[in-house]
Amino acid sequence: MNRIFIVKFLRFKRANTHKTMKAIIITIGDEILIGQTIDTNSAWMGQQFNMKGISVEEIVTIKDTEEAIRTAVHAALQKADLVVTTGGLGPTKDDLTKETLAAYFGKKLVTHPVILERIESYFKKRGRTLNEQGKKVALLPEDTRLFMNHKGTAPGMWFEKEGKIVVALPGVPYEMKRFIKEDILPALESHLQGQILVHKTIMVAGVGETAVAEAIEKIESSLPAYIKLAYLPNLSILRVRLSAIGTDEEKLRKEVQKWTDQIVDTIPNWVYGFDELRLEKAVGNLLLEKKARMAIAESCTGGQIASQVVSIPGSSEYFEGGVVAYSYELKTALLGVKPETLASKGAVSKETVEEMARGAIENLHVDYSIATSGIAGPGGATADKPVGTIWMAIASKDATKSKKFQLTDHRDLNIKMTANLALNELRKFILKENAAAEA
């Protein structure tokens, strides 16, 4: 226990001597306060700021009233160097952030002709006409740094006062994310004071946090105080992240790489890549290397695996397509699963998924296939096949491999975890084939 505290203390002291920038995130919107929406924006921003060594001191959600906005921004400026607000920049009557901040910083609102033009062309492109209310978005505080919105209409705003910064961004997640990555973080660079954070994320699939923590326990306890290790699990994918803090970037990078190598050498089969590499991209890369094509035969995952594969730009190079064979009829008609197999073994069985995977190879003329069939829930369970029973198979022209998993009681989790587990099985299948070919 003591060791942890020393680490915390050292880190804290170190951060202080370097004058860590402190940030407060303010989310504006009643829909979060009444529990209609879960605030995922702030967690994402917290990650981004943390990566840059900016310490997020508070995350606050407030009502969309002038008073709440003014009070929260004022209070945050007493405690932080950087205040980021999201929400309340749209054209409707609920949207008061711009008006409130302009008043707070003593700025007049004036129509910004360039932005008005952009909004007009944005609407025109989409075959819509801009009404008076929509034009309100171009009414902006004068003498204020503005950032263009490349994914929507409302611009981002950057106010400064007595060395402190207030940034106002739209609350739409993809608009906010682009602003943070492409405008705000780069603009903050000049305000950060030489403190450097170096991260390396090891991407692990198909194994739990506890098993990984146990396997690399010795490495973890040997880490120097300025390197921190975090486990970030999500739907059968685990990120193991090393973060080093200091001033000598070159040295930090070397150190982090050294520890990364040690971890990878300890759990080589579990690691599929680094630094936010998506599993579907890792699989795509293997297929591209082999100039091979794949197809997917999905039952319980119902298109989830295909949609993940297709989310990667350029996936048409290796993805032929797939079949969502939700009914017995389609399993038979499109994938050639024998009616006898379905009748005697059921859809959720080793035999059925193997026939589905082989059917995809033969009927869709590809090199590799993935097949899934399971009880996603909440209905459909039998005595020997409870909710969460999942069969998956991988096939190539010459071989078929299947595996059973017992997952959770939650439909949504079962579908998404199965998709990741199946992609990981295909990855391991191809790697094993590659290794055999080399031997």
Place this chain on the structure above:
Amino acid sequence: MNRIFIVKFLRFKRANTHKTMKAIIITIGDEILIGQTIDTNSAWMGQQFNMKGISVEEIVTIKDTEEAIRTAVHAALQKADLVVTTGGLGPTKDDLTKETLAAYFGKKLVTHPVILERIESYFKKRGRTLNEQGKKVALLPEDTRLFMNHKGTAPGMWFEKEGKIVVALPGVPYEMKRFIKEDILPALESHLQGQILVHKTIMVAGVGETAVAEAIEKIESSLPAYIKLAYLPNLSILRVRLSAIGTDEEKLRKEVQKWTDQIVDTIPNWVYGFDELRLEKAVGNLLLEKKARMAIAESCTGGQIASQVVSIPGSSEYFEGGVVAYSYELKTALLGVKPETLASKGAVSKETVEEMARGAIENLHVDYSIATSGIAGPGGATADKPVGTIWMAIASKDATKSKKFQLTDHRDLNIKMTANLALNELRKFILKENAAAEA
């Protein structure tokens, strides 16, 4: 601009005359600030409080330091009648909530023998032994109302000072939820003064916030001060929410229903349902009513539509399955698209999506089908088909209807918006058919 402020001001005053109980939720924990965990507790609590007419004024996440806890609780008590903290009640050194609150309210910490016994038996039951650190949980502020933890060890605490309440609960979701439902909400009843909030959400698809705001502008500006309207857009789905505050629940429900009806009557074709109904569920309900089955032929959406349909439990009742025809070959082999059509018109064309939709009807033997083909981006654009060009078709046994959309520059958005737009087109197609059959 002025009118907006008057409405808001009136609303604010009105709320005050009814003495709504105001609450602030404080979440204690670094893991949320660095984005390692998403705070779902607060949204859940917000829902619970909101239903009881307690207005959640703020949701705050803070660091797990004594200073942060003391400062946040003190600030919250200036603004709210009820402050609920979660987290920091466990046995480790990071857990400082209890110590901080006891000091803040001037209470000594003493070992609570009954709770110590409970914790000992809790451990014994699970075959674990309680160490000295674990016993720390039974060290509790004296003269303080405590609630037993039936799902863990740390008790809940209830402090009162000058008519204001501070409740401290563990952060583990299922422990916190049990405390709120079974202890805190019942204990709050005597403090509530009959203030009630009534909500109604109108679900709209396929049309933007601005168009809806324009269409219902007159209704919006006629709303009485105690009814508020909010627009919550997300990926071609728009929630229009009415919230009424007052004391007479029956009257509020009637009033909200009256205004809801007015809005629906003004934009009948855009509304697909109420109160968080998902679009794929609305479509499913229509199919169930008709005892009809559907299939999906996806190109650019790559399984997204199928995965949304399948996300609804029981979808196998009306969902046959689908084809993700990413390549020309599969479009021809599985859906019967003519090679000449693909050669002369291209995959992203009216002719191709219509043949895909018809192919799904004929080859997959269903009553309705959806087909999509488009340039999701970033690659694949041509001079006359920029990124975001999407064709979709809906077919029944007797008819085919197709439509072109020009969406965004972003692959992910284009895929998800297309999925919602296509589901909405199928919904409108079936409704039109139903109307024609009735006429």
